[in-house]
Amino acid sequence: MIRPESLICPRPAGLYCPPGDFYIDPVRPVARAVITHGHSDHARAGHESVAATPETLAIMAARYGEGFAGSSRPLAYGETIARDGVEVTLVPAGHVLGSAQVVVRRKGLTIAVSGDYKRRRDPTCPAFEPAPCDVFITEATFGLPVFRHPDDGGEVRKLLRSVAQFPERTHVVGAYALGKAQRLIALLREAGWDRPIYVHGAFERLNALYARFGVDLGPLAPATSEATRDTFAGQIVIAPPGALADRWARRFADPVSAFASGWMRVRARARQRGVELPLIISDHADWDELTATLAELAPGEVWITHGREEALARWAELSGLSARALAMVGYEEED
Amino acid sequence: MRAFARLLDRLSLTQGRNAKLTLVRDFLRATPDPDRGWALAALTGELSFAAAKPAAIRAAIETRVDPLLFRWSYDFVGDLAETVALVWPPAPGANREPELSEVVDGLRGAQRSQAPRMIEGWLDALDADGRWALLKLLTGGLRVGLSSRLAKQAAAELGGRKVAEIEEVWHALDPPYEDLFAWLEDRADKPSSAAPGRFRPVMLAQALDADVDLGRLDPGDYAAEWKWDGVRVQAVSERGQRRLWSRTGEDVSAAFPDVVAALDFFEGAIDGELLVMREGRAGPFGDLQQRLNRKTSDARLMAAHPAGIRAYDLLVDGQEDVRHLPFRERRARLEALVSDVRTPRIDLSPILPFATWAELAALRADPPDGDPAQAEGLMLKRWDSIYEAGRPRGPWFKWKRDPRLIDAVLMYAQRGHGKRSSFYSDYTFGVWREDEAGEPSLTPVGKAYFGFTDEELKALDRFVRDHTTDRFGPVRQVRADRDFGLVLEVAFEGLQRSTRHKSGVAMRFPRINRIRWDKPAREADELATLEAMLAPR
Numbered sequence: 001m002i003r004p005e006s007l008i009c010p011r012p013a014g015l016y017c018p019p020g021d022f023y024i025d026p027v028r029p030v031a032r033a034v035i036t037h038g039h040s041d042h043a044r045a046g047h048e049s050v051a052a053t054p055e056t057l058a059i060m061a062a063r064y065g066e067g068f069a070g071s072s073r074p075l076a077y078g079e080t081i082a083r084d085g086v087e088v089t090l091v092p093a094g095h096v097l098g099s100a101q102v103v104v105r106r107k108g109l110t111i112a113v114s115g116d117y118k119r120r121r122d123p124t125c126p127a128f129e130p131a132p133c134d135v136f137i138t139e140a141t142f143g144l145p146v147f148r149h150p151d152d153g154g155e156v157r158k159l160l161r162s163v164a165q166f167p168e169r170t171h172v173v174g175a176y177a178l179g180k181a182q183r184l185i186a187l188l189r190e191a192g193w194d195r196p197i198y199v200h201g202a203f204e205r206l207n208a209l210y211a212r213f214g215v216d217l218g219p220l221a222p223a224t225s226e227a228t229r230d231t232f233a234g235q236i237v238i239a240p241p242g243a244l245a246d247r248w249a250r251r252f253a254d255p256v257s258a259f260a261s262g263w264m265r266v267r268a269r270a271r272q273r274g275v276e277l278p279l280i281i282s283d284h285a286d287w288d289e290l291t292a293t294l295a296e297l298a299p300g301e302v303w304i305t306h307g308r309e310e311a312l313a314r315w316a317e318l319s320g321l322s323a324r325a326l327a328m329v330g331y332e333e334e335d
Numbered sequence: 336m337r338a339f340a341r342l343l344d345r346l347s348l349t350q351g352r353n354a355k356l357t358l359v360r361d362f363l364r365a366t367p368d369p370d371r372g373w374a375l376a377a378l379t380g381e382l383s384f385a386a387a388k389p390a391a392i393r394a395a396i397e398t399r400v401d402p403l404l405f406r407w408s409y410d411f412v413g414d415l416a417e418t419v420a421l422v423w424p425p426a427p428g429a430n431r432e433p434e435l436s437e438v439v440d441g442l443r444g445a446q447r448s449q450a451p452r453m454i455e456g457w458l459d460a461l462d463a464d465g466r467w468a469l470l471k472l473l474t475g476g477l478r479v480g481l482s483s484r485l486a487k488q489a490a491a492e493l494g495g496r497k498v499a500e501i502e503e504v505w506h507a508l509d510p511p512y513e514d515l516f517a518w519l520e521d522r523a524d525k526p527s528s529a530a531p532g533r534f535r536p537v538m539l540a541q542a543l544d545a546d547v548d549l550g551r552l553d554p555g556d557y558a559a560e561w562k563w564d565g566v567r568v569q570a571v572s573e574r575g576q577r578r579l580w581s582r583t584g585e586d587v588s589a590a591f592p593d594v595v596a597a598l599d600f601f602e603g604a605i606d607g608e609l610l611v612m613r614e615g616r617a618g619p620f621g622d623l624q625q626r627l628n629r630k631t632s633d634a635r636l637m638a639a640h641p642a643g644i645r646a647y648d649l650l651v652d653g654q655e656d657v658r659h660l661p662f663r664e665r666r667a668r669l670e671a672l673v674s675d676v677r678t679p680r681i682d683l684s685p686i687l688p689f690a691t692w693a694e695l696a697a698l699r700a701d702p703p704d705g706d707p708a709q710a711e712g713l714m715l716k717r718w719d720s721i722y723e724a725g726r727p728r729g730p731w732f733k734w735k736r737d738p739r740l741i742d743a744v745l746m747y748a749q750r751g752h753g754k755r756s757s758f759y760s761d762y763t764f765g766v767w768r769e770d771e772a773g774e775p776s777l778t779p780v781g782k783a784y785f786g787f788t789d790e791e792l793k794a795l796d797r798f799v800r801d802h803t804t805d806r807f808g809p810v811r812q813v814r815a816d817r818d819f820g821l822v823l824e825v826a827f828e829g830l831q832r833s834t835r836h837k838s839g840v841a842m843r844f845p846r847i848n849r850i851r852w853d854k855p856a857r858e859a860d861e862l863a864t865l866e867a868m869l870a871p872r
Contacts, residue, residue: 145400146408146421148463162345165361166354245750245809247796249757254351257756265421265463266412267347272808274756276348311407318401 001109004135004301007086008104008111010326015113015137015305017104020086022051024102024113027330034088036115037099038063038178041332051075053090055098055213059178062205077126093117094128095283096179097210103131111135112297118282119289120152123186124179124215128293136299137326140307141284141333142262149262149286155279156187162256162277163236170232170252171277174241174259176334177203179283181238182210184260185217187281188236198223198232200239200248229253245274262286262335282335291315306331336461338366339374339435340468346479350752355481359489363516370435372511378486381510383475384442392419392470395455399424416474419458420467426459433457436511438469484583494519499536499724502584504528532576534569534584535604535650535658536724540714540731548732549692556717558662559687559695561702561710562733563645564620564829565610566627570644572598573651579609590629593637594644597680601672606648606722608684611640615682617706620843621831643680646673647714650722658722665722687713699734711828712736738826739868740848741766742859744777745821748799750809751784758792759799759811760784762847764823768838768862777815778838778862783825786846795821795850820856824849830868840865 008017014026022032029046036042036052038059043052045064050057051073060068075081077100080089085107090100095116102113112133119128142149163171175181181203188197196219199207207217223237232252243249244257259275262282270278285293290312294302302316302323309325316323342362349355359378363371376382396405396419405422412418433441441453454473458466471477484498487505491498496519507530508515517523543549567582577598579588588595594609611618611626618640625640626632649669650658657665666686673683689695695713702708712735720730743764751760761784765777787795798813798821805812814820826848833841840862 144408144411145404145424146412146418148421150462158341165357244756247757254754255756267417268413270348274750274752274809276350276354276752277345278348308407308411311404314401314403 001134002107004109004111007106007109008113008135008137010328012329014328014330017086019084019106020088020104021084022088025115025331033069034102035060036093036102036113037095039096039116039176039334041330041334042115045069049073051081051088053077053098053100056100057098058209058213059098059206062209091129091131092126094119094122094125097125097182097213097215099125099179101128101131103133109134111137112299113137114139114293116141116284117293118285119293120149122183122283123190124183124210130293130296133297133299135301135303136294136297137303137305138290138294138312139284139331140290140304140309140312141335142282142286143290143304143308143312145287145311147262147265147282147286148288149265149280149282152187152281153191155260155281156184156191159188159236159258159277159279160191160193162258163234166256167234169254169256170235170237172237172239172244172249172252172255172257173279174244174257174261174275175238176261176283177240178206180260180281180335182207182215182217183283184238184279184281185220186215189216189218193236194218195235196221198235198237200237200243202240202243203238223251241273263333284335291319294321295319307333336433336435336438336465336468338362339370339377340461340464342374343468343471343477343479344464346481349480352485354753355485356489356492359481359486360492363490363493368513368516369511372513372516373435373439375486375490375512376510377472377477378481379483382439382472384473389415389474391451392416392454392474395419395451395458396423416470417467420463420470423458423463423466429459430456432460432462432465438472442473482583483585490515490519494521497725500525502534502536503724505584506530506533506586530576531573532571532578533573534571534578534580534586536584537567537569537582537606538722538724538731539582539726540716540733541726541728543715543732543734545696545734552692552715554689554692554695556719557715558666558718559689560647560684560714560716561687561707562712562714562735563608563610563617563684563706564709564711565608565617565623565645567606568609568644569604569606569650570594570598570646571604571651572601573603590626590632591642592632594642594680597643597678600676600678600681602653603649603672604651605644605646605669605672606650607644607646607681609642610645612643612645612680612682613641615679617645617709619709619831620829624831641680643682645682645684647684648722661719661721662716663718699736710736735828738828738844738848739830741780741825741827741865742822742851742854743780743825744815744856744859745795745798745813745823746777746779746815748795748811748813755792758796760792760796762795762823764825765815766838766860766862766865767857775817775857777820780836780838780840780862780865781825781827781842781845783823783845783847786826786848787850791847791850815856817857820859822851822854822856822859823847824851830865832869838862838865840869 013028015024023030024034025042031048033047034051038056045068048070050069054074057072087105089103093099093101104111110133112131258277260279260281263269264278264280304325305328313323409418487501488498491501504526507528514526518525569580571578577595611622649665652668715732717730746765747763748759749761763782765779767775768778770776802814803811827842827845829843831841
């Protein structure tokens, strides 16, 4: 079998495949890129050619305009492209709409690149599929045993309980524009919240895109300033995380500031941001998901791209897996 | 336990007083006895276990989690109880979650040696929030930003009662307070408050609006006294029970054994000011502060800062409750009681003779040397006023001295909470001093977050956003140098030396009096001006 490093190796621009001559999620413009998902630190504009799921390509077009790359190649989940003896297949990663793992094969060696992923159910995207592999390249955003995300249904009930308890206040929930916002809306619908959900203007394009791909978000209304303060009392507003600290938030009467993120597991993080109601809802695998995935796949080697690599590497070592931290830079820790 | 854990979780991140009241009141309404009573005991600081030492908890976690992974986790989280709560591994087949009362009963009945095993069993059964709440309960001090008084207020609201009514009976009650809740829910009579040595809810004064009030008040109806700059206390000595209560009904006896020992001369309850007293002279507030908020007091501290009471009212005379008598009569009885006392730890707050409001105003503006020079202002009490708990309108007024003013330069601003979460509303300001190089530089002297109108807040917020030079989390540094900066006229009540502040001074009740958009930053005050105010007036 060939050496794994000859098939995928870390370079400053990102993970690189020499025989296939392509990068995965490069952080600077390259000739050929395979993109795992649409978050801006993974999907950047300016590559010559891009292969990704149709959903991810649509997200990139919505964010950067139609000319985001020289050319693009839609690759559906499970579809394989082969070139120069290298096969590339995209497999669902369960992170956000269109998110994929990249499975690369050559001469009997299989490397799976997880991208960002999670294992729990998400009504807005297909679930992570474990791909048998020799080398598993994983993220480790929440790679510390303090991060055990609770059931997301319980977190949504926490929000609804607070809305019932403080009907005169507006609950403004910070959530990242791609994935988290739509998942939160979908979870609220599942929990029976059928009133209009007010959304920040920055979300409109992506919400419409999700709807186009068949994700039903129910009635949404813009959180415009023309509405009176009374309009928002007792309502749920979803906005980008920074908006609550912004002058934008002044339209709401006595807002309860909430934030949907895996980081909210740690109180100091919530306090630092002035969050009154932390909602621990994450699009990344928590510690138990990360370790369970490694145990399930039992790959010959584990490489860790970004996050708390040393702790996950330590766990792998204690569990008899061979692990290596790549310490890749350029990927943010947003959730 | 789950409901209690949820409550602590929310309280720990909630800033608004009303929101906290809602959270506690709703919890007390929805939670059955005896769990809610134990929770109220925990919130009011009446419940403490020394059952779990941090070291024991650390030892327990290190048998479950790799020590290196634990250390990295602790480094990340920064709080031991929270780290343990989060990393404690799920235990398959653990028992059901304990109720709060089971935890209390278990620990109260436990032999010391059984406690660790019981605690580990509960930690196995609880979720992360529950473990956090349990560990906070066990290691003492919930520290969720809720005062004992606010917890009692929430309980009072449950039954549409006044908090003073709860304070009156509180010290005759024991957790889990089933008799209290029965009364609040109209299922039983008010619990008895007849315990000797108990606290009586205090009577408070309204702030005087001199322009409005003096014109319609007759000076002949009022007694005037200095408003002493100490801490209001109630000293009770009944059938051998001697206690010192704060104005909110906290028992502060343990911190002032010297004062409590001096209460042996009488039977009854005195209302007065707790001060550091040396040979009949009152020390500044900073002296008293050395002795406040302590669980005990050592001999050295007591010798250096001897405390005493300056008495100004009498609530119980012997066995007789005299609160229904007019102030004139209570005062006469107080004088009779205190005039015979030989201890230097008790003296009498004198009544100030005056004929007209103008005469009194002159005295307030220019108090004589000695203790009055340190007073916060004047107290006015109607001669015919009964002693009524709460803050009734009319019988008592406080007429504070005009505040001190200083021009300072805005240095940092922090975002507020709740309604103010989108505003930079907490301002740190500084004055000029010479740095090591002999150059004038700003040194922070205080922080204020009120005193301005909503319109002024908007303008201040705009200034902060437009002149930010750096950011640290929720804090912004704004441009402030000799050539540019925003001058704030800051009002404050008093100034103390402080070793905790770089400038060496600390203000009491600072607030923004005026925004001096017109004043150049270089013309703001210097630290020397503040230091001069430190000397007794």
